[in-house]
Amino acid sequence: MLLITCPYCGPRAGAEFTFERPIESIVPLDATPEAATERLYTRDNIKGPSWELWRHAYGCRAWVKVLRDTGTHEVIEVGLA
Amino acid sequence: MKRYSALNLFRGGLEGHKSWPRAWRAPEPKPHYDVIIVGGGGHGLATAYYLAKVHGVKNVAVLERSWIGGGNIGRNTTIVRSNYRLPELQALLELSLKLWEGLSDELNYNLMFSQRGALFLGHSDSDMTRLAERGDSLRCNGIDAELMTREEVGKLIPALDLSPAARFPVYGGLIQRRGGTARHDAVAWGYARAADALGVDVIQNCEVTGLDIVGGKVVGVETTKGRIGADRVGLCATGGSTKLAAMADLKLPIECHNLQAFVSEPIKPMIDTVIMSQSIHCYISQSDKGEIVLGGDPDLYPTYAQRGMPLRIEEVAAQAIALVPALSRLRMLRSWAGTTDMSFDGSPIIGTTPVDELYLNAGWCYGGFKACPGSGWLYAHALAKGEAHPVAAPFSLDRFAAGALIDEAGVGPMPHHR
Amino acid sequence: MTRRLPHAGLIDQDQPIRFTFDGKPYTGYAGDTLASALMAQGVKVFGRSFKYHRPRGLLSAGAEEPNALLSVGEDGRFEPNCRATDVLIYDGLIAQSQNRWPSLKLDVGAVNQLIGRFIPAGFYYKTFFGGPRLWMLYEHFIRRAAGLGAAPTAPEQDAFEHRAAFCDVLVIGAGPAGLAAAQAAATAGVRVMLVEQDILLGGSLLTDGADIDGAPDTAWAEAVEANVIAAGGRVLTRATAYGFWDHGLVTVAERLAEAGEAPGACGLVQRIWRVRAGRVVLATGAIERPLLFSGNDRPGVMLSSAVRTYVKRYAVLPGQRTVVATCTDDAYLTALAIHEAGGEVVAVLDARSEAEATSAIVTRAKAVLPVLFDAKSVKALGGTSVNGLEASVGGAARTFACDLIAVSGGFTPVTHLHMQAGGGLSFDNATGAFIPAAPRQNQISAGAAAGRDGLGQSLTDGWLAGLKAAHEVGVKGDPGKAPIGETADHASRAGQAYEPAPGVYLKTAFVDYQNDVTAADVDLAWREGYRSVEHLKRYTTLGMATDQGKTSNLIGLARLAKAEGRPMPEVGLTTFRPPYTPVTLGALAGEAVGHHVAPTRHLPLHAMHAALKPIWQPSGYWTRPRAFPVGGETLMEAALREARAVRNLVGMTDVSTLAKFEIAGPDAAAFLERICATTVAKLALGRGRYTFMLREDGLVIDDGTVWRLGDQRYLLTSSTGGADRMIAHLSYVRRILTPELKLSVANVQEHWAGAAVAGPLSKAVLAEALGGEPPRHMSVADGVIAGVPVKVLAASYSGERAFEVYAVSTEMTPVWAALTERVQAKGGALYGLEALELLRIEKGHIEVGAEIDGRRTPADLGLTKMLNPKGGYVGAPALQRPAFSAPGRLTVVGLTSDEPIPEGAMLIADGGGAPVGHVSSAGLRLTSDGSVALGLLKDGAARLGETLLASSPTRGRSARVTVASPHFYDPAGERYRD
DSSP, X not given: OOEEEETTXXXXXXXXSEEEEEGGGOOOTTOOHHHHHXXXXXXXXXXXXXXXXXXXXXXXXXXXXXEEETTTOOEEEEEEO | OOOOOHHHHHHHHHTTTTTOOOSSOXXXXXXXXXXXXXXXXXXXXXXXXXXXXXXXXXXXEEEOXXXXXXXXXXXXXXXXXXXXXXXXXXXXXHHHHHHXXXXXXXXXXXXXXXXXXXXXXXXXXXXXXXXXHXXXXXXXXXXXXXXXXXXXXXXHOTTSOOOTTSSSOOOEEEEETTOEEOOHHHHHHHHHHHHHHTTXXXXXXXXXXXXXXETTEEEEEEETTEEEEEEEEEEOOTTTHHHHHHTTTOOOXXXXXXXXXXXXXXXXXXXXXXXXXXXSOOEEEEOTTSOEEXXXXXXXXXXXXXXXXXXXXXXXXXXXXXXXXXXXXXXXXXXXXXXXXXXXXXXXXXXXXXXXXXXXXXXXXXXXXXXXXXXXXXXXXXXXXXXXXXXXXXXXXXXXXXXXXXXXXXXXXXXXXX | OOEEOSXXXXXXXXXXXXXXXXXXXEEEEETOBHHHHHHHTTOOOOEEOTTTOOEEOXXXXXXXXXXXXXXXXXXXGOEEEEEGGGOBOOTTEEEEEOSOXXXXXXXXXXXXXXXXXXXXXXXXXGSOOSOHHHHHHHXXXXXXHSOSBOOOOSOOOSEEEEEEEEEEEEEEOOSHHHHHHHHHHHHTTOOEEEEOSSSSSOTTHHHHOOEETTEEHHHHHHHHHHXXXXXTOEEESSEEEEEEOGGGEEEEEEESSOTTOOOOTXXXXXXXXXXXXXXXXXXXXXXXXXXXXXXXXXXXXXEHHHHHHHHHTSOEESOSEEEEEXXXXXXXXXXXXXXXXXXXXXXXXXXXXXXXXXXXXXXXHHHHSOEESSEEEEEEEESSSEEEEEEEETTEEEEEEOSEEEEEOOEEEOOHHHHHTTOOEEEETTTTEEEEOSOSSOOEEOGGGGTOOSHHHHHHHHHHHHHHHHXXXXXXXXXXXXXXXEOSOOOOOOOOOOSOOTTOOGGGOEEETTTTEEHHHHHHHHHTTOOSHHHHHHHHOTTOSTTTTTTTHHHHHHHHHHHHTSOHHHHOOOOOOSXXXXXXXXXXXXXXXXXXXXXXXXXXXXXXXXXXXXXXXXXXXXXXXXXXXXXXXXXXXXXXXXXXXXXXXXXXXXXXXXXXXXXXXXXXXXXXXXXBSXXXXXXXXXXXXXXXXEOTTSOEEEEEEEEEEXXXXXXXXXXXXXXXXXXXXXHHIIIIIOTTSOOEEEEOTTTEEEEEEESTTHHHXXXXXXXXXXXXXXXXXXXXXXXXXXXXEOOOSSSSXXXXXXXXXXXXXXXXXXXXXXXXXXXXXXXXXXXXXXXXXXXTOXXXXXXXXXXXOTTTTTOGGGSOTTOOXXXXXXXXXXXXXXXXXXXXXXXXXXXXXOTTOEEEETTOOSOOEEEEEEEEOSSSSSEEEEEEEETGGGGTTOEEEEEETTTTEEEEEEEEOSOOSOTTOTTTOO
16 A cells, blocks of 8 residues: 655555546646547556646545556655645 | 378477477568457457458458557457446457367367356345346346356355455355356467467557558558558457557547456466456455465556556455465465557447548457457458447447447546446 | 374474364464464365365465365354464364365265366356356356355454554564664664564574574563563564555564454454565565476475474474475475474485486485486376375386475565565576565565575575665664574575476376366466467466465466466466455454445434434434434424424424534625625625535536625535535535635534424524524524524525524524424424425425535526526636536426326336436425426426326326426415515
8 A cells, every 4th residue: 555745744655645637638727628638538658657637535635646657656746735 | 281180299298299280380571461469368369360260351450559469359358258247348249259168179278168157146135136136137148147056156166255254244245157267368279379360460569550551542551661551451450459540540449458367376276267356356266286376456647658556466365365365375376457448438449440441449448358269350350341230339439429338437537436 | 104203393382272173173282373283183074176176285384375264163253264384273263174075085076077178267258158147057057066164144243453553664474584774773873663473573583493693482582572672663473464555564463363363352353564664674584386296286285494393383294105206405404303203204305316316405405205206297106195106216206105205496585565565576596486576665575585595694684684774764873783593404495397297197296276277277277379378377277376386386387488488477477465364354444344335424413302212213424313303203294294394383493414614704795796696796685595506517516505694704505415525525615716815614514403493383492592583584683592692594495484593503492492392392393304305395395415516506406596607617718518407407396296106216208218317306295285306307398288108107196297497385475585
């Protein structure tokens, strides 16, 4: 189980967090239809470090962005979203 | 190929089984094939078989970067059924189920396909209505489905907790009697052997490292065994779809997630039916070896690690014990995990890509095993004819941009909401 | 003949313990395992193998045991497949053998041996053809023959627990290396957790003993334990670390009661620890390998180190006349131990040449025992147990009479946890096994687990590992001095002997004992092309038995590598995954049993409702009243009465579960117009409207209402079923998509409880309760009821005039009571979810879960006109996709009929054919005869007036229905408009 360092709470068990979405999939409210489709329906989906949006849902509820390696699960960087 | 039969097995016993040939050859790649299938899993091998058998296209290579059957074909929970809700998926999986029914004999490889029933439990009146709706849809589309009362369910699976005070009380269920299980490894080996016997080259330890695209058309692949030319290339490698498509500058509606499953130590027969639930996401069956096979929800974040959280295993254990209390003192013997290609409506992608002669079969989420024969058959059709069979047509890559989603669970594009 | 040795070993021969095995009474001693106790009383055959039903005896003394599987306990404590080597006996223990009928001695299944040559590995793939039905007939018998222990039938009787633990350094294994590591780290000031699968600390010291720092090893182990505890750490025994997960998380299964044993006062039989460690030291030891020869599975063939453990720790001599067959020096310790205990060592057969075996222990043994070199075992002789061994000594055939063959094929470091943690392996030729190489999570392997050889190396290695771990967690205290161990004899464990002697009959040279996989099977698999180690495992089932290949994996790999003509490391190993040893499912579930498997959410007024004995309905995790039957009413009778009460008089229902949000700030309206697909900003103060929300892909996800409470304050309500989703969604939009807006969002779902009062008399009820005029339709007002501040929203879900009354949930009781009294005084009734459904269906309101099924666009649901023309809301960009306006979409329609309409039924057109839709919500006309329903129908808008068949083959019901507008009841809304 992952250990994620919440900027407010420090290192906490991954079970306290919810994975929300890859950063690349965020659709701005003013996106064009093409951009929305691109962001919703395609992914880089790489095996390696990628930026993700997580939430410390069962802790302080902060939204955090996490650079995590999808091959090794190493959590490289965590910051407030 | 030497025919498998009781008689030949007997003869083999008399001579120490020395003359069984290799189940499939180990050929070196030829310089060119009519069709190259990238990925030697259940779907890829099935595709090769049907290309040769149904369409007479035999100049085919299956390129597998490791050993065949090492992917999800060897990691699933072996459940076969076609009792989905949406008609497009019903048609796809029923085509597959019908192929399952004759497959062992056709391949001359015992897949141990056992139609012992796939049962969805309902835990409330509302569940039962949803199950009835699913069953009605199936029956009206010519697929078997029967509602069962609590008593009938109890007779079928005496080990279930039927007491009304249970956390998930059993109200009844919906059963597909033609559903069941099969020996997953045997599917890969069986298709490989049969395809090989028809002249298909199954080439292991051959990883595709590049796609050779000229003027918008694929003409070959680069591999760890050198360049191989092809008239047509079909990508068919769960876990590798994104990387392979990227070689053609394509970005796919696929996100890789992890699904865990585990088995108990083997015990004498306890559960004869495949148990699933309308509201809790654990599934339970018992293999022919006697191991109880358990699975549940995927881990919730993208990963290629084929490794998950202990929490998921614990959840499945708790839910399984809630349904079948006598499981409590059995022990988890072996756990494993696989990478699932999650598509953004939960349904697979079969058909053409924007690159000429490059085809794609991907996005099976966690429902790929049951579809092996059907997927292979339909993909072979596409690769042979250059266009999707009507049953495969709804599962096109461009359906996402068009909004023609086939979303069985109705949860939208986020894979971790499935 | 086996016999108990008079010296104590580590068992207490003054504490007899009585137990039964297959109905016969036996006596053992405190400290005995089932294995040692039964062995001491002469039991040789402990089980039958999976396929051939060959008699099997003990191979080992530890967790690697593949043969001696017994069922222990009864009823809710019945545990099948227990390794006899891993069960400590207790008074009253009941054990039974498995996989045999009618008895262990005379097992009908043994007939399989007669046809053994016809049923090699994988034979079942080559036969049983003839279609699924025929296969299922064969399968019936195969399944009955398969499996080992009996399936349990009784539910769990005891309890399990999960605990979390945090430590700086986790040391796994309390043998010499682990104890030394724990000592170093604890002395340096680190909080250490030391876990050991045995009941005693010491590992190999428990067999071989030593003086450590001048004192007996038992005293040293005790001192280390005290040291660890004094430094704030924890020591667990009977605790197996079975999983090494991400980021230093290790799961440990601790046994608090033995298999089948009643728990102590705490009621717990097992506990799972989730340990998050700064560093992990893996001191997990090494497991001995058997040798390949014909009949190597006969009872009486045992691992040499196990024989020594039985002699020295358990005070049992497993045989009177022993042959020791070895390729290591370590087995010489066994030979000498047997000799010193008074047993006869018939011969030591060393596979090495005399020139290779020159160490001191060999020299010492040669002086007192018959030692032969270039000696390889060929065939074990005997029926249900060994009575001799044929060997090849220097090329010449010799036979030895014996009743025990102690084998040593080398030692395999236990690297499972290292691999689970993502560590790599490298191959060590001296040991013929893989040892840990690059760690990925900074785990540190030490001692035999790291390929070290001998007590001195293990102590030093462990001590250094503990020190390293301490430094890496930032503790720089003085670790004291490294322990110095002295053993009477040092014996190396190096050696490998994978190649069987020429002349070995491979069909009975077993590799995997439990699954009956022989060397011939490995060869057959290779011949047939199953050449990766994964193929080998899956085709032959080698390594897939309950011992998980601990004694067989490498032997199989070696044989495969030889067939391939490639070195072992090139062929590779299968991936090790949790669990290291099998873990009880009940332990994995922990406290999540019974009603704790999933939470149940109660309404704030649950107790008040419960007093009326309603029929309850689960609604997600909520439990809500479905109906309040009186006087023996059925569910339907009650629901109809309640619904008609609402239509004709007044009714009241609990609506507390609705999702509710208070949104305040200068940009509150702007924010709401991002969430909701309708306009919001135009709402006047005190007014409300219906609204709906889209998912990002443009499909309708939820609906509800929005109310303007103040100049910059709004209340948003939405469905119960979508509440959790909506909470997350609002947070996402607020924090990620609109961080620049100025507002705050408060989730008040559980903060406010709510009652809906609906019916023609609802206005009168509210007026009395409020002491003033209630708000007009689609307005909100504050008030006081029974002294409690309330908010009253005038909205109708039922189709009658209605009010939703909200108060802080802890203050709701008097409000509810005041309203109920007035409702009942007017002849009205409480109503539940069933009546609510009937009312809203007759009114034609769509609902989340039924019509809003996650696949519908606003147009499908007839909501296009309500879309905010400005756009800018979640889902707007994705709405333009072509398939959303294509013909053939399922759209909402009403359905009417004279017959009851089955909910969920398929809609079939008059010409027959595939379904063109389905009944999404089925109801009744409440104030006249007939049925109404909502449905989803392809091109529904174009089919008004068409007749269809609503068909439910699974329920044997159908109804002829007519497509109509869903506004069956009071389409103009006159019942509630002002």
